[in-house]
Amino acid sequence: MPSVAEELKQVPLFSVLNQRQSRQLAKHFKERTIPAGVQLTRQGEMSGAAFFVIAEGRAAVIVDGEPVGAMGPGDHFGELAMISESERTATVEALTPMRCYTIQFWHFRDFAKKNPDVTWKLLQHVAGLLVKEHSRQPTESGPASP
Numbered sequence: 068m069p070s071v072a073e074e075l076k077q078v079p080l081f082s083v084l085n086q087r088q089s090r091q092l093a094k095h096f097k098e099r100t101i102p103a104g105v106q107l108t109r110q111g112e113m114s115g116a117a118f119f120v121i122a123e124g125r126a127a128v129i130v131d132g133e134p135v136g137a138m139g140p141g142d143h144f145g146e147l148a149m150i151s152e153s154e155r156t157a158t159v160e161a162l163t164p165m166r167c168y169t170i171q172f173w174h175f176r177d178f179a180k181k182n183p184d185v186t187w188k189l190l191q192h193v194a195g196l197l198v199k200e201h202s203r204q205p206t207e208s209g210p211a212s213p
Contacts, residue, residue: 095174101165108155117169118145124165129158
């Protein structure tokens with residue numbers, strides 16, 4: 068089985084890390100196994116203390132009670148609540164048994180402060196989420212184009 072550091076390198080957000088950085092970050096991640104049907108996050112809850120990386124399994128992303136997407140190995144979630152220290156923007160529910168890695172926001176924050184390349188990748192990721200969300204919002208002149 069690959070090490071935590073090796074699995075994290077498969078995540079685009081962490082692909083810029085060198086071996087030392089990967090090992091340093093990996094020591095703060097904790098492995099969790101989650102049975103199918105468990106909600107890992109709940110929309111609207113102030114529980115943004117952890118960031119998740121999926122190693123195995125599938126999860127549904129649910130917003131306002133409606134499924135809006137799915138995630139699998141290499142995907143991550145919880146970064147918005149972690150960065151903004153605000154409510155979760157979606158519910159994430161395990162569709163299958165899952166194996167995830169979690170890191171507490173204070174460990175991630177310390178790592179990001181010392182590794183600006185990760186901070187930049189995270190900023191690019193969050194900007195991409197904002198652009199995607201903005202393109203879904205209707206404007207005063209009518210609905211947004213695809």
